[in-house]
Amino acid sequence: MGLSLGPGPGATVQDRDPGFRALVLSAYEYRCAFCGYEGLIDGTPVGLEAAHVRWWAFDGPDDLANGLCLCSMHHLLFDKGVLGASPDRTVTVSSRFAARSPAAERAVFSLEGAPVLRPRRGCPTVADDHLEWHTRQVFRGPAREVGGGDRATGTPGSERSPEELW
Ligand SMILES: [Zn+2]
Numbered sequence: 001m002g003l004s005l006g007p008g009p010g011a012t013v014q015d016r017d018p019g020f021r022a023l024v025l026s027a028y029e030y031r032c033a034f035c036g037y038e039g040l041i042d043g044t045p046v047g048l049e050a051a052h053v054r055w056w057a058f059d060g061p062d063d064l065a066n067g068l069c070l071c072s073m074h075h076l077l078f079d080k081g082v083l084g085a086s087p088d089r090t091v092t093v094s095s096r097f098a099a100r101s102p103a104a105e106r107a108v109f110s111l112e113g114a115p116v117l118r119p120r121r122g123c124p125t126v127a128d129d130h131l132e133w134h135t136r137q138v139f140r141g142p143a144r145e146v147g148g149g150d151r152a153t154g155t156p157g158s159e160r161s162p163e164e165l166w
Contacts, residue, residue, distance in 0.1 A: 020062040024050035027119035028069030034083065034091050034111050037071040049075045053130040058137070064119065065127040073107060082108065084139035085131055089116045092135075092143035113146040 030045045031038045039047050051068045054060030070078060077083045084092040091111040099105040118125055135141070 017062040020067065021050040023064060024067035024069050027064055027067070027123040028117060029120055031069065031117060032071035032074055033068045033117040034070060034074045034078075034114065035107075036117065037074075047072050051075045051078055053126050054133045055079075055138075058133070060130065060133075065124045066130045068116070068126060074111075077108065078134075079138070081138045081140035083111065084135055084141075084143065085116050085126070086135075086143070087128065087131065089118075089125070090114060091116060092139065094140040095142050095144045096140045097144075109144075112144060 025045060025048055029038075030048060032048065037047065039045070049070055049072055051070045052060045052062075053066050053068060056062070060066050068078070074083060082094050082097045084094070086092050091114045093108055093112045097108060099108055116126075
């Protein structure tokens with residue numbers, strides 16, 4: 001049988017260009033561009049990743065105009081099309097996403113309409129064409145209406161208290 005000497009299962013996207021992660025995290029000052037999460041373990045940023053807006057496999061370049069610093073959860077949700085960004089650089093949430101717990105509501109719905117954090121002065125923001133690509137190819141549209149009520153957990157005027165849903 002013989003083992004492949006190629007990258008093992010532990011190899012990640014970042015292995016292609018280790019500089020991309022450092023570049024993006026530094027530009028966003030080690031904060032998630034969606035929720036503002038910043039965390040350290042022994043002084044080293046943890047739980048933060050460099051997201052490609054246009055995927056590398058679809059000619060997305062490893063540069064700041066195509067990068068966002070996101071916490072691990074929001075990176076995954078961005079890549080799955082649950083989260084996106086509008087042309088005015090606010091966070092959009094897929095109307096197809098259902099939160100089944102207050103934790104999920106906080107992690108996702110609380111971001112709706114929030115401004116996407118800008119990189120520090122002098123660094124380029126995400127390019128419009130990469131954002132449009134993500135909206136077209138990845139985001140599971142349509143986006144929820146901001147402040148449009150929560151269809152996932154009941155109708156407006158419902159007399160059930162949140163506790164009763166649990
Ligand atoms: Zn985040």
